Amino acid sequence: MQIAYQPLAQGEYNINYWFVHPLTGKKLVLRVNTGSQMHLEKQIEYEYHALELLKDSGRTPVPVFVDGSKKELPYGVMVMEFLEGSALDYRKNLMEAAECLADIHSVPVNDTDGLISPANPLQAILDECNQMVQTYYNSDLGEEKKKVQIRRLLELGQEKINAIRDYDGYRCCINTELNSGNFLMNGAGKENYLIDWEKPLYGDPVQDLKMGMKKPRCVCRFRIWGIFLHRRQPSGKQM
Secondary structure, eight states, X not given: OOOOOEEEEEOSSEEEEEEEOTTTOOEEEEEEEOOOTTOOTTHHHXXXXXXXXXXXXXXXXXXXXXXXXXXXXXXXXXXXXXXXXXXXXXXXXXXXXXXXXHHHXXXXXXXXXXXXXXXXXXXXXXXXXXHHTHHHHTOTTSOHHHXXXXXXXXXXXXXXXHTSOOOOSOOEEEOSOOOGGGEEXXXXXXXXXXXXXXXXXXXXXXXXXXXXXXXXXXXXXXXXXXXXXXXXXXXXXXX
């Protein structure tokens, strides 16, 4: 029995196809992993595991199958449910996006559940920035003035981080790479989702809100996220 796989979306490290299961008639997504931003040998299994942890939120794709053996293909693969929706519109859907995030951030996850958990999330972000900017530093195409500015900004960031202690607040499974295209929005009173979980961490949920902070009108509305999240916390759970 042949299955027709149709192109869905492609990023730097994953290629996605949709197909219809020949027996159930259900629409599914085949995700082909071609690399790892986190430098993990078992990248596709890591993403599958995160989706398993979050499936009860009702806000993320339910994973169905994973194979990272690379026996049949030179890449790891995962099958998950297909979710409908359109990209987040900052002017229309912020309330729904905040509620979606709060549902995800309130899923109980522990430090023993297998997610990477940096002791100091800010330091981890700065370390990643330093690593990624090396390509620009080493390029002849890079402007020397901008290289100096970037170095200074990173140095200032390090000074701020050195003045604070390791994070000991509320942790949960966070996406770390939010953008409007990773939300699948269907509107108020309907199902809204967050997809693309290739870099999840067990960390500070505020890290996910950086997406909202990029646009001035988002700041006040994303305060609603805190209200939604607080209402979802079990009694006695500290944020």
